[in-house]
Amino acid sequence: MEVDLAALHLNASRAYASHATTPIVPFGTAGDFSDAAQVAKILKDNGCPMSDMQLVLNTAAGANLIGKQAQAHIAGTDSIQRQGIILKTAGFNIRESAQIVSTLAVGTNTGPYAINGAHAAGATTITLKTGTGTILAGDVITIGTDTVTKYVVLTGCAAAGDITINAPGLTKALAGNEAIAVVGTCSRSMAFDRSAIHLLARLPKLPTGGDAAVDEYIMVDPLSGLPFRIALYKGYHANQIAISCAWGVKAVKPPNIALLLGQ
Incomplete structure (x- = not known):
């Protein structure tokens, strides 16, 4: 699920x-929370609601946040330093995930490409001229002198x-x-x-009459609300326990999603 959500x-x-164009690991300076504040600015400028903002960091950024921002005189508490509990920062509920994408290949843009003609603010289709190489889906780009x-x-x-x-x-x-510039590979x-x-989940569909399980238990995680089927299958000199769930993910509001780049 985390892999699908991170995608x-x-x-x-x-x-x-x-x-x-060469991001570094965020939160590298003690007492400096500008990385969170700047990515929050993107969401605020886009008109995103501020009441339930989430920031999911890769583990390198999380380690910096815990290691360099944990001093009690900075955080106002010793819970980060002693328990590793990351506090709410810049309006974000902050979490960590080892599945945050960090190795995505980027386009070559060897030309580089350049903007063809005038484009109005708010345009999502950008026409390019000249240039060689590729610009790939998922690339992070800058345009002209605005880096x-x-x-x-x-x-x-x-x-x-x-x-x-x-x-x-x-x-x-x-x-x-x-001119177009492509940001290098980064987290x-x-x-x-x-x-x-959105993450939608349900119990997996079983064949009519059930499958070969000799026992099963349906549980709902009390924190996430996700449903799971836990089934026991008998075999020769073996028992197999299968934990299953069916799910799908979708980003329904791109203006309310932003990235914090790093390594």
């Missing part, structure tokens, strides 16, 4: 990193033509001829409003 980084609106604003590509290209970026699109109008910690991502 929804492709649907993020924009991304933040403290460096232009702070980083867009997430929904549909890429392998020749001059159109690419699409996720809503809400361009933050400002483009005049044309601005993609995810910030989002809880309602922007």
Whole structure:
């Protein structure tokens, strides 16, 4: 489930990193929570609700947050230092996941590509000219001299033509001829409003009359609400226990999803 949810980084609106195209591990400076504040700014600028924001970090960023921001005089408590409990920061409920994407291949963009003609603020279809190489779905790109604003590509290209970026699109109008730069391979910690991502789960479908299980137990996790079937299967000199659940995921509101890039 975590792998599927982490794959929804492709649907993020924009991304933040403290460096232009070579991100570093976030929260590397003690007492500095700017990384969380800046990715929160993206969501606020997009009109995202602030009441239930989540920030899921990769373990490297989580280690920095615990190791460098845990001093009681910074955090206001010793619970981070002693128990490893990450406190709410910049409006985010902060979690960690080892499944955060960190090795996604990026486009070559060897040309590089350039913007073809004027584009209005809010545009999600971007027309490119000249250039060689590829821009891939999931690439994080910057446009022209603005290396702070980083867009997430929904549909890429392998020749001059159109690419699409996720809503809400361009933050400002483009005049044309601005060069495209692709951010290098990096981790993609995810910030989002809880309602922007859906995880739907149910018990798996069984054949009419059931299967070969000799015993089963249906449980619902009290924290997540996820249902699981726990079934016992007898075999020769063996018992096999299967824990099963069927699920699907979907990003339903890209403007309410943003990325915090790192290593």
